[in-house]
Amino acid sequence: MEDLTVRINSYLEREGWSVALIGLANTAVSRAAEQAKSFQRTRQSAAEFRSGQAQIDLPSVRAALSDFGWDDDQRRLLDHQEQGLIHGLTAVNSANFSVPGSGKTATTLAIAAVHFQANTIDLLIVVGPLSCFEPWETEAAAALHRMVTPVRVRGSRERRRELYQSVQPRQVLLLSYATAAADRPQLTNLCDSFKTMLVVDESHRIKRFKGGVWAPALQEIAKHTRVRTILSGTPMPHSGRDLYSQLTVLWPSAQLTGPRDTFAAEVDRDFGRVLQRVQPFLTRTPKEALGLRPYQLVRHDVALRDTQKDVYDLIASGFRRRIERADLWSDKIESLRRGRPIRLLQAATNPNTLNNVEHHYRLPRLENPNPTLMERLATYADRETPAKFEVALEIIEPIIKSSGKVVCWSNFISNLDQLSKYLKDQLPVPIFQVDGRVPVGDEAEYDDPSPGDEGPQELETRERIIARFLGTVGPAVLITNPASCSESISLHHGCHNAIYLDRTYDGALFLQSVDRIHRLGLSPDTTVSVHIIRSTIDSLPTVDHLVDESLQRKEERLRRLLEGAELAPLAQEADPSIAADGDDGDLGELLRYLLGEDTSAG
The missing domain is CATH 3.40.50.300 (P-loop containing nucleotide triphosphate hydrolases)
Structure with missing residues (x-):
């Protein structure tokens, strides 16, 4: 409702109307105006940092980390991590797209630690794949010991409700995407009760441009938080459109992206310009660093022998017969594709894999009219x-x-x-x-x-x-x-x-x-x-x-x-x-x- 109120007010003002705002409408429009100013101030600060023009007091940041209890012996931040830390503090709502294995979790924990020390936040919520929970727990234990308490949000709906009611300051709540989407009302209430930092780990997994429930839920939760960070080493696995859902978690009112369809058109027309616009809020460390x-x-x-050699030759011969029936080169290519070339890889590694279903690659058990091949496969394992x-x-x-x-x-x-x-x-x-x-x-x-x-x-x-x-x-x-x-x-x-x-x-x-x-x-x-x-x-x-x-x-x-x-x-x-x-x-x-x-x- 607030978004609709703001859009109506903006439309009327563009058309030359003088709008009198009262009550909730006045609150909504005033909040939107302040958010717009905040966005512009933050963009300018982040751009100055990326251009090297910002005056950074790194000793003060290090002191804040130390005062909060950061263990520099266990988790000394490297140069690129300190750069990520400063960027995250400057941009406030930031994306760390550094390469996999570059220490993004530790960098983000350091950002949170400085915010905790400054009393900017008193709760950290991490939403990500289930496999990221253990790294967050490990890094928190190594860098911050008992200064923060990781808590996995788990179990039945009733159990999770009780957990939300017992949340304490300086906890790190770890949730899966599915749990965050299912518990959106409780999480928005929680974020209203605490000064919350939201982290979306492996954020490319919420990339779905249209449809889906994870991204809309996270965008709604994000509106109720003080600080937001997204993390991914591969933020665009498919196309530039993958950024939309992620960036609207950073700035839920779409200040960074604009409307969905407009963003899609800009990506298709001039992706470089889109990147240039969002660049102040992004940081990326290459692997060479x-x-x-x-x-x-x-x-x-290794030489294939005996039965495995026969199976490989028979599979290859089957492909040759397929392509011989096609005249044009393009038809031969398409014939190969329909025959599933991965079958040759199966034969080269272990013919017995052809006797089994491989669901990930949509491969059924091989059925072939060649009786010699099927006999070889039936007895290969023995x-x-x-x-x-x-x-x-x-x-x-x-x-x-x-x-x-x-x-x-x-x-x-x-x-x-x-x-x-x-x-x-x-x-x-x-x-x-x-x-x-x-x-x-x-x-x-x-x-x-x-x-x-x-x-x-x-x-x-x-x-x-x-x-x-x-x-x-x-x-x-x-x-x-x-x-x-x-x-x-x-x-x-x-x-x-x-x-x-x-x-x-x-x-x-x-x-x-x-x-x-x-x-x-x-x-x-x-x-x-x-x-x-x-x-x-x-x-x-x-x-x-x-x-x-x-x-x-x-x-x-x-x-x-x-x-x-x-x-x-x-x-x-x-x-x-x-x-x-x-x-x-x-x-x-x-x-x-x-x-x-x-x-x-x-």
């Missing part, structure tokens, strides 16, 4: 061990002998299951597995925003498994897939080795998974090793080599987008199966490979 040693990339080629398993074991053995930890990545759930069983039979060390079937912490135990009074169930969760993996004294192996663990998971404090049994054409997913072990917090002398296993047939390359070359071609562009200083959309596909199967260029190279042309893969 983290001072990390480059990771070592080691490639291992006949043979995948060649890549044996190479993975050879890589792992010296790592565990030196008491190291290693994470093994594969995109196929059934491959994770079989690899886990194989390594448990071969190695005298703990083997842990995490995939999409294992719920994220509060997703399983606590985060049920539906009615009911049932208490939390003690179920296995990803956080518990990863904590046990990292907490194991001595060597251990984690087996997982990028779809489950490529975001909001940190492994670098205990694990510095990764093995990829297979990779798809999705380059962004690969780089994000590498970031799990290659991120801020590594000691300068730590060596991070990434092992890529590629299959060969008769010493000739397979689809693994095509994927490898494709990812190398894409790497520079993706690193610029994922890790660079400039912001730009990633242009990722919403459907993961599309990215996994490859773009037109990837399919063109695959077509040449299947036709026997030299693709220079090696």
